[in-house]
Amino acid sequence: MSARGRKASLPPADHSRPESLAFDRLTVRHYNSDGRVKEYDFSALPVAEPLQRSLAALFAARCASSWTRHGTSKSVHAHVAGFATFLSQQEQPPRDLDEISAALVKRWWLSVRTTAGGRKLFSSVTLLLRGDARLQTGPVVEELARRVGDLPSTRQSFNEADFEQVKLVARRMFRAALLRIEDNARHLERWRGGEFTSDSRERELGEALDVLARTGALPHTRGPAGQTTLAGRYRRVLGGATSEVTWQRLFLSRREATALGVLLMAEYGWNLSVIDRAVTPRATADPGMDGHPTYRIPLVKYRRGAGRHYETENVTDSGAGSPGRLITQALRATRFARVLADRLAPGTDHFVAWRTHRADKTTGDMERPLPVGPIRFGVSYDDARDWGKKEGIGGSPFQRGRRTVLAVERGERAQHSQETHDRTYVLPDQRVQAAAVPVIAAGAASAVRKAREAVKLAAMLSEVRDPAHAETATADCSDADGSPVPAPGGGCGASFLLCLACTNARVHADHHPRLGHLHQALTQMRSVLPPSAWERDWGDTHARLEDLKNTIGDGGWRHALARITDADREIVDHLLTGELNP
Known part of the structure; x- marks a missing residue:
């Protein structure tokens, strides 16, 4: 069933999926999820024919069972071609897969491991090769199963100022287009309502807009040399024949549609494939008592794997600045293009729709929605790259912009797994790393404080000294032989x-002055020693003395500090220099 509720026609009863491997066993046809076919010629690979046929068979098997997008097969075929080139450069190139040795695979790995593209090539091709029974035994198996990690990503998010500039440029461009389309739409509605008098310029303009809305174009006349020009009456009432004063009155241009795509990316974290495939959002049947529409947006993300391609987002337009306001504006700006596309090809339903200046220009990308007359859909990589260059950004803003939205601004995943979000977007990003430094430091400091709070004075407090106990430098010992740290010769170590x-x-009480002086000395040392060194050597002792101070109370502690003797100072000095250590 289509997005608009029309039942799809069933295939013939004898229908079967076309074979991927052609009769010559060297041509592979890949049918994507839309039924469009792309051919790959393995006879062009610079290796022997038996190896060409083996690679084609492996490739065809994956086309038939696993891959639903031409982008995947195109990428893997390029990787296979790279592998074939490597094999052709060997002194004795293998003639078929059974001649590929572990040493050869290892040599190939060493030649590609230094680049991210090389590692991706190795992973892609070895996964393909492991499907052949001849490469599932012997030493070559371990080399083909080598675990390949990703190199650190070099792509970074925009800094705050640059991303704000990208959004500002896109917002200004799209807003100007929206105001233009809305103004002309109001004029068209007034014409359809019969508000203008006959023979007035307003009436002629309304008629031109009506023709444009219904057909996407205006009548042209053909000159003696075969050239076509806009009919004089329309050129006169519209003020010229350029796209700015003709079809752009009701339709977004390529650049304006790209600006809308940038705003969708910045607001919702959508990438180009999601923008390409997004169908028209529908408001819920009951928007609520406040009248604010809530849009249900079905999204398609093929990289998530079979059975997990689809998800839905819901956003509400509750006024300026709300998440759903951009959806409302985009629906208004694209409505004439979407209606025209559905009229020309019933059932067509794509959100980002715009009119091209060159309706005769086609694209070889069979993954993107097919054009309908002069109407195009979504935003291509070329559209994004050209927009970025023309606006002074330097290239497509989508990959860096999406990283900025997901890793920095929102800090949450969009149409991908949590593992991909963490590994690909968050962890490699320098802005995230910089922002994490004070957070990690605060967490470490909090952990230290908690640990210090857990370090308590274990010694027992007594009112007076017991003559049976042995005196030490910091306390009296009731049982040296029962020490938790016994010395080799007996006693406490x-x-x-x-x-x-x-x-x-x-x-x-007689120990309090000496311990109070020790506490003062450790506190003073804290200001001159590196924090890590002080924590390591003196932190626990200081924490236990803090516990003792809190137990005695401020009054008792001050009284103890007033009773410090020269002997106390000397003993503490020996403790700090290590002269009293066993």
């Missing part, structure tokens, strides 16, 4: 600083 972390230790 831990640093005196770790007494604060031992449950055998006892801290009483």
Whole structure:
């Protein structure tokens, strides 16, 4: 069934899918999901005929079972041609697949591994070759199954100022076109309503617009030499014969449609293939009590794989600046082109529709929607590249712009998997990496704070000293032989600083001045040592002393600091220099 609800005609009862491999076994026909065919001639490969036939058979099998888009088969065929060129340059080129050795595959890998394109070529062709039974045993299997990682992406997002400039240029161009079409549409409606008097210029202009809306063109006359010119009456009322004053009154031009595509990319993260295939959004049957339309937008994304090609987005036009306002404006700007296309080819339903200046000019790209009369659909890579060059951007803004939208501005995936979003868009992007530095630093600092909060004083607090306990540099020890860090010769082998972390230790009031002085010394050291070094060597001890300070209270701590003796200072100095370490 078509998008407009018309039932599709069934194929004949004896219908079967055409064979991919032609009778000569060297020509492969690939039928895409739309039933259009593209041929590949394997006899042109610079290798022996048996190898040509083997490669063609593998290629045809994938065309028949896996690939639905010509873009895929075209890319793989180019990769196969590159592999064939490599084989032809060997001293003894293999005549068929059974002569391809592990050493040859490894030599090929070493020649292509340094570039992203070379790695993609290797992955593509080895996947194809693994389908042949002759290459499924022996040492060559391991080389063909080599895991190939991606090189870091060199494509980066726009900086904020550049992306705003791209959107500004597109917005100005599309808005000017929308205002022009709306103004002429109002004049056409007034003419159809019979508002103009006979023989007035307004009436003649309305008649011209009506002819243009119904046919997409205006009557021309043929001169003696065979040249065609716009009929005089229309040229007079329209003010000339250029596209700017004739068909552009009701239709977007190629550049204006590209500007609309840029805005769709910037607003929704759509890429060129999605824009090409997007059908006309429909407002929900009940837009709600507020009257704001909510559009349901079916999208097609073939790279997601069979069964996952389609998804739907819903956006609401609740006023200027809302997500759905661009959809409303785009529907208004493309309505005459869409209606004309459906009149010329019933069932045609594409969102981004525009009129070409050269209706006789065709394209060999069979993946894109077919033109209908003078109406074209979507935005091609050439359209985007030419638009970017003419507007001073340097090239197509779509790949960098989409990366900016998805990785930087929205930070969420669009018509692809979460893995692709993270690996392809987010992780390699320098703007994302720069923005992540303070976030990661804050997270690390928070983790350290949490860890410090978890470091508590393990030593027991006591009111007075027990004579049976042995005195240490920081506390008294109740059981040296039961130390968690025993010495080789018996007793405790831990640093005196770790007494604060031992449950055998006892801290009483006489220890408070010395520990208070140690706390002051560690705090002062923090300002002169590198943070990582201080945290490593003194962080835990400082945290335990902080816990002791909080337990004693500010008053008790101040009282302890007032009782610091020269002996306390000397012992702390020895602790900090390591002279008291075991």
